[in-house]
Amino acid sequence: PFIVNDNVDIAKAMDADGVHVGQDDMAALDARAKLGPDKLIGVSAHTVEEALLAEKQGADYLGVGAVFPTSSKSDVGEMSYETLKAICKAVSIPVVAIGGISGENVGKLAGSGICGVAVISAIYAAKDVKAAAADLKATVKEMLRA
Template identity: 65%
Template sequence: MKCDKKDLLLYTVTDRSWLGSMTLYSQVEKALKGGATFIQLREKELGDGRVLEEAREIKELCKKYHVPFVINDNVDIAIAVDADGVHVGQSDMEAGSVRELIGKDKILGVSAQTVKQAVLAEKKGADYLGVGAVFHTGSKADADDVSHETLKEICKAVSIPVVAIGGISKDNVMELSGSGICGIAVISAIFAQPDIVKATTELKELTEKAVKA
C-alpha cells in the first residue's frame, strides 16, 4: 500500500495514557468509526512481544476500515507484522536505511523540524513528513516547536505531503489554514476525549476546512 494524500487528512497516533477501562483496540475502533484516515501505533512502554500481538490485531482492524496502518520507530515490528509502513523520527534509524529494509512498496513517514531535514527525508525516500510541534504539546516531551512560517516553508520545499503534528485540537486547527499541509496528526485531541467517535468526526470536519482554506 502506498500513501495517498487524502489518507493523511486525520492521522491518529495511539497512546495508552488515556485507556482507563478501555482497550487500545476499542479506542482505535472508535477513532476509525469517527473517520480517522490513518493510524500509527506508538508504544514506548510495552515489551516487543506485547507490541507485536497488539500490532497484529490493530493491523487487521485498520484493514477492515481500509485505513493505512504504520508502526512508530520500530522497523523490526513493522516488518514482522507486515504493517503498511513505518514512521521514524530524526533520532531513530536514518530514512534511507529504513527504506532499504522495508522495500519500495511500504509507506515511510519521517519527522522533520527544519527545511533541511525535510528535503533530505524526501531525497532518502520518505512518502510523507510529520512536522511539529506546531503548538505546544504535552504528549511529546522532546518535541521542538516549529513556527507556522517554517511549516509553510517546508510545505513549499518538498513535493511529498506534509502532516502537522503537536498540540493540535479542534480549538486551534483552523490556525493552520493556508500553510500547505494535507492533514494533521493528533493524539490527545482524540484519545483523551470522553466521546472518541464524536471528537474524531468534529476534528475531521474542521481539518477538511483548514486544508482547503
C-alpha cells in the same frame, strides 16, 4: 494503512504497511532498504533541511511539528508557522502537521500547505471519542479548503 512508529524491525516482521521514523530512529534511506519499495516511509522533520533530506532518501510523507505546545512529546519544541510553511513549500511529498492540534487551534494552520494532521489528545482526551473525531475531521476539512 497500518504504520508502525519508530521500529523498522517490528514493521518488517509483521508486514506492516509502513513505518514512521524520527530523526533519532533510522534514516529514511535505511528504512527503505529494510522494508522495500512498496512500504510507506514517514519521517519526522523539524527543519527544511531535515525535510529535504528525508524526501531525497525516499520518504513518502513527513510528520512535522510540534506545531503547537504539546504534552505528548517533551523533547520537541514548538515550530513556527513560517517554518511549517517553508517545509511544505520545499518538498513535493505530503506534510502532516502534529503536536498540540485541537479543533480550537487547527484553523491557524490554514494556508500552510499541509495535507492533514495527526492528533492524540484532541480525540483520546475527549469524553466522546467518536464525536470528537467526527468534529475534528470536519474542522480539518474546512481548514484544508481555506
